[in-house]
Amino acid sequence: MLARVLPYAKDLAREVVSPGDTVVDATCGNGHDTRFLSELTGPGGHVLSFDIQPGAIENARELCSPAGNIEFILDSHANVDRYLGGRPVKAAMFNLGYLPKGDKTITTEYKSTILAIEKIFHAMVPGGRIIIVVYHGHPEGKLEKEALTAALAEWPQKESQILEYRFINQKNDAPYILCIEKNRKK
Template identity: 55%
Template sequence: MFKKILPAGKDFIEEIVDPADTLIDATCGNGHDSAYLSALVPNGHVYSFDIQSQAIESAKNNYPKTNISFIHDGHENIGSHVKAPVKAGIFNLGYLPGGDKSITTAYQTTIAAINELFKLLTAGGRIIIVVYHGHDSGKIERDALLDYLTSWDQNQAQVLMYQYINQKNNAPFLLVIEKLR
């Protein structure tokens, strides 16, 4: 049986991560991905970003791990906060579950964040992007990301799309970027 989207995304991370690696949660939300990444790198570090102070505070309270830095800033500013080589990063696009649905990720800052994170990635490192496109801004972000990523140089990165094409209700899909050099 095929894996669902979120477990498949985790597999793409687990295949490459070592216990001392640096990882990025580009969309902290409630902190679930940050906690998951933290467990993968007990001797490493996780940097977790969100523009909503509510999300950062909730994540800090729910997951007070010592190897997670929760950063109240936009993911497009990853390069200002992280200087270490990064093995992997994850984005869950859309809005904060249980939060204000009018506050969403936007393609402009997401693309800027992907570019910043790609600069920090080690060769063989990966960026996992879960695209939720069941809302208006999600559709715009989806289209912009697909247009942008299809133009990437295949000698620099491989870009994979993992999607169920016969699902109703705009099921989320994965984009996986692997840095080649």
């Protein structure tokens, strides 16, 4: 059977992340991806988990306790470069849209998302991946989807491969995945 979107997003990360790696959860939300990345990287790894909403950080801290390899950051993912400290990134996960069961007027925005993706890619090791689950069933999500697709379509293929994984017969603007894999040096 074909993998559903969220399990496949985790499979894409699982394929490249190893214990000890540095990874980013660019949209912490309620902490599910943060916990998953923490488990993949283990005690020697480092997870940077970003959100702009204090409630999201609190929810994630509670879910992820007592993991000691997570740095929760109350800031925009667009500022990721301020927190990396020169560490190379192996993977990053984004779940675009709004906080589940939260204020639906607070959403990710394409300008900060694209900036974060560019900064993470710059810090990423060859073979690393940025996995983006695109939720576009709301007005800001539609704008973000269009801007992200346009921006990524221009990326040179000599630097990366970009996958789009979606089910085309789903109703209600079903979420889909964009995965950017940084090419290995030849």
